[in-house]
Amino acid sequence: xxxxxxxxxxxxxxxxxxxxxxxxxxxxxxxxxxxxxxxxxxxxxxxxxxxxxxxxxxxxxxxxxxxxxxxxxxxxxxxxxxxxxxxxxxxxxxxxxxxxxxxxxxxxxxxxxxxxxxxxxxxxxxxxxxxxxxxxxxxxxxxxxxxxxxxxxxxxxxxxxxxxxxxxxxxxxxxxxxxxxxxxxxxxxxxxxxxxxxxxxxxxxxxxxxxxxxxxxxxxxxxxxxxxxxxxxxxxxxxxxxxxxxxxxxxxxxxxxxxxxxxxxxxxxxxxxxxxxxxxxxxxxxxxxxxxxxxxxxxxxxxxxxxxxxxxxxxxxxxxxxxxxxxxxxxxxxxxxxxxxxxxxxxxxxxxxxxxxxxxxxxxxxxxxxxxxxxxxxxxxxxxxxxxxxxxxxxxxxxxxxxxxxxxxxxxxxxxxxxxxxxxxxxxxxxxxxxxxxxxxxxxxxxxxxxxxxxxxxxxxxxxxxxx
Ligand code: NAI
Numbered sequence: 001x002x003x004x005x006x007x008x009x010x011x012x013x014x015x016x017x018x019x020x021x022x023x024x025x026x027x028x029x030x031x032x033x034x035x036x037x038x039x040x041x042x043x044x045x046x047x048x049x050x051x052x053x054x055x056x057x058x059x060x061x062x063x064x065x066x067x068x069x070x071x072x073x074x075x076x077x078x079x080x081x082x083x084x085x086x087x088x089x090x091x092x093x094x095x096x097x098x099x100x101x102x103x104x105x106x107x108x109x110x111x112x113x114x115x116x117x118x119x120x121x122x123x124x125x126x127x128x129x130x131x132x133x134x135x136x137x138x139x140x141x142x143x144x145x146x147x148x149x150x151x152x153x154x155x156x157x158x159x160x161x162x163x164x165x166x167x168x169x170x171x172x173x174x175x176x177x178x179x180x181x182x183x184x185x186x187x188x189x190x191x192x193x194x195x196x197x198x199x200x201x202x203x204x205x206x207x208x209x210x211x212x213x214x215x216x217x218x219x220x221x222x223x224x225x226x227x228x229x230x231x232x233x234x235x236x237x238x239x240x241x242x243x244x245x246x247x248x249x250x251x252x253x254x255x256x257x258x259x260x261x262x263x264x265x266x267x268x269x270x271x272x273x274x275x276x277x278x279x280x281x282x283x284x285x286x287x288x289x290x291x292x293x294x295x296x297x298x299x300x301x302x303x304x305x306x307x308x309x310x311x312x313x314x315x316x317x318x319x320x321x322x323x324x325x326x327x328x329x330x331x332x333x334x335x336x337x338x339x340x341x342x343x344x345x346x347x348x349x350x351x352x353x354x355x356x357x358x359x360x361x362x363x364x365x366x367x368x369x370x371x372x373x374x375x376x377x378x379x380x381x382x383x384x385x386x387x388x389x390x391x392x393x394x395x396x397x398x399x400x401x402x403x404x405x406x407x408x409x410x411x412x413x414x415x416x417x418x419x420x421x422x423x424x425x426x427x428x429x430x431x432x433x434x435x436x437x438x439x440x441x442x443x444x445x446x447x448x449x450x451x452x453x454x455x456x457x458x459x460x461x462x463x464x465x466x467x468x
Pocket of ligand 1: 206
């Protein structure tokens with residue numbers, strides 16, 4: 001095999017494999033290195049995809065137990081078969097990772113199996129499982145090595161009793177009691193899964209609210225909804241220790257203001273306090289510049305401090321750690337290498353929490369606009385007044401649109417709704433095109449759909465909603 005490439009991508013997550021495909025489409029001879037057995041990175045193997053499979057299956061189980069009867073669907077005995085649910089999840093993961101393998105082949109991308117180490121700006125060494133090392137040359141290298149879970153001092157993740165998201169996606173039995181450290185994306189999605197399957201779940205969050213960075217209105221409404229679902233919250237509390245005693249864990253935490261200490265005994269502890277970029281010693285040895293959070297510094301062209309070495313995705317100091325952000329950067333970086341005008345608009349990146357109901361947001365929050373001294377107006381519309389949500393018995397949540405006072409330009413939007421993750425795309429397009437709230441208000445939305453609530457919220461910006 002000819003070991004010379006135009007582009008070598010290290011990592012095959014949503015950033016890496018997309019960068020490889022776009023590079024190949026642009027005529028570059030491309031290779032993609034992956035150390036995991038299957039392609040697709042954290043997202044496909046132990047992140048977005050398996051969690052969404054369990055979120056979907058556990059929601060069905062919950063609905064069958066709690067909601068079918070009121071719809072006139074009488075089911076005799078509903079029984080959980082956790083190992084079958086896990087098999088279904090694993091099958092979905094395998095299907096999707098195979099899909100990426102197919103896409104690499106279709107695009108004539110060389111899949112290099114093993115761990116990639118950058119030796120110099122044009123050389124990458126790949127060590128496979130057997131210890132064989134091969135050297136490859138590249139005109140351009142794209143680092144897309146993603147991120148790994150972080151933990152807290154004194155807490156060692158063993159993926160048995162003290163687990164990261166990886167362990168919490170593969171429990172063999174439904175734990176009786178789970179403590180989740182961190183009320184962020186991972187903590188709340190996985191709390192929902194295990195609560196629905198029968199666990200007692202307590203979330204301990206350092207801040208006095210859940211999901212940092214989310215609009216406060218939405219955050220407090222979301223907290224109420226999750227409380228109603230039976231998830232316990234200990235907010236404004238710091239976990240100080242987790243000790244293992246036989247097959248149990250004992251979690252010690254202190255309330256930040258009162259300094260009152262509490263202790264919970266449980267079967268599993270999920271540590272979900274964030275992720276850190278996955279930086280190898282090769283990157284440090286080469287002197288590629290990192291910021292103070294150990295993320296790779298890149299310029300607007302995704303170039304690192306070494307020419308011809310680019311970086312994208314969770315590993316860089318730009319944007320949120322989200323799969324779709326990494327995908328967009330994958331496309332942009334390949335186009336930039338090809339001399340085109342690749343670009344990512346970091347102001348318009350949607351974020352979704354796939355609980356039930358879902359939560360989604362885009363653009364600025366009200367708190368950010370206050371800090372930036374930007375004058376704004378708000379339009380809100382509750383799903384309680386949306387006909388489709390009403391007939392589906394999904395009336396929790398609301399839409400909140402924020403527009404600039406003077407120009408009416410939409411600056412941000414957040415919503416809680418059963419299908420928030422799909423609805424947010426409408427706002428992404430609107431914001432990309434610089435829409436005003438009036439533009440959305442004057443756009444015909446199909447009836448009866450949840451999306452009408454967006455139109456109504458846009459009308460509410462001008463204080464003229466029809467159905468509320
Ligand atoms: P996160 O940053 O979303 O949340 C971590 C939470 O832990 C924060 O609320 C933080 O205040 C809290 N925390 C930190 N130290 C603590 C302590 N000592 N005691 C108690 N609480 C503490 O991180 P998470 O949930 O681990 O997710 C990691 C990344 O994965 C996120 O950046 C997210 O963007 C991404 N992700 C995205 C998903 C999606 O798009 N639906 C799903 C899952 C993950």
